[in-house]
Amino acid sequence: xxxxxxxxxxxxxxxxxxxxxxxxxxxxxxxxxxxxxxxxxxxxxxxxxxxxxxxxxxxxxxxxxxxxxxxxxxxxxxxxxxxxxxxxxxxxxxxxxxxxxxxxxxxxxxxxxxxxxxxxxxxxxxxxxxxxxxxxxxxxxxxxxxxxxxxxxxxxxxxxxxxxxxxxxxxxxx
Numbered sequence: 463x464x465x466x467x468x469x470x471x472x473x474x475x476x477x478x479x480x481x482x483x484x485x486x487x488x489x490x491x492x493x494x495x496x497x498x499x500x501x502x503x504x505x506x507x508x509x510x511x512x513x514x515x516x517x518x519x520x521x522x523x524x525x526x527x528x529x530x531x532x533x534x535x536x537x538x539x540x541x542x543x544x545x546x547x548x549x550x551x552x553x554x555x556x557x558x559x560x561x562x563x564x565x566x567x568x569x570x571x572x573x574x575x576x577x578x579x580x581x582x583x584x585x586x587x588x589x590x591x592x593x594x595x596x597x598x599x600x601x602x603x604x605x606x607x608x609x610x611x612x613x614x615x616x617x618x619x620x621x622x623x624x625x626x627x628x629x630x631x632x633x634x635x636x
Contacts, residue, residue: 465579466498500570500583504546505533505624507566507588507631514608516591517619518553521604524574525620529607533584542585554606555598562589566631571623586627 469487470479477491487496508516517529532553536545543560550556566586573580599606611632619625 463574463577463579466581469496469498472496498581500581501573502536502542502545503534503571503573503582503584504536504542504549505531505584505586506546506550506563507531507586507628508591509588509611510591510608511593512608513611515611515614516554516597517607517609518599519604519607520620521602527604528620529609529618530620531624535582546585546587553600553603555600556591556595558589563587564589567627569623569627571621573621582623584621584623584627586624586631 467481467485467487471477472479472487472489472492472494473496474494475489475492477489479487479496480490482488485498487498488494489496510516516532518532520526520528520530532550533546534549534553536542537548540548543563546563547558547560550558564587566588568586569584571582571584573582597606614628614632616625616629619628
């Protein structure tokens, strides 16, 4: 597996990169400065009136079969909020108005796909869910699962940064 920081050649001229920690690759010929920055993602804590959190079970890799929060990568020209709303709609068929989103904080993580390991920065949100909401999981979601806040098995969550954020968030609510 390759990490983005281990790229070896300049995409502009094809010459070798010089690695300058922590996240700069500088071309030895054309002097291009290529910064390896985290990819923006979003995730949302959707909690029902029974105090349960909605998890999706990942149907595809990475982390197939593990629990995850609804969310995903932010597209080009999207704000974090627009990306969050799009992801909820794509994954669950649920529409949430932007003014219903509450930003909770952020976390960092690693995401491996296609043999490349990337760093991510994840904007964490929460929003209320109406009791009669109709959830239709996307075809790339194996299933959904409601878990009581006090019964979360953090080791079953796909991404460590999300699990750590949730542990901290819920321990501060006690």
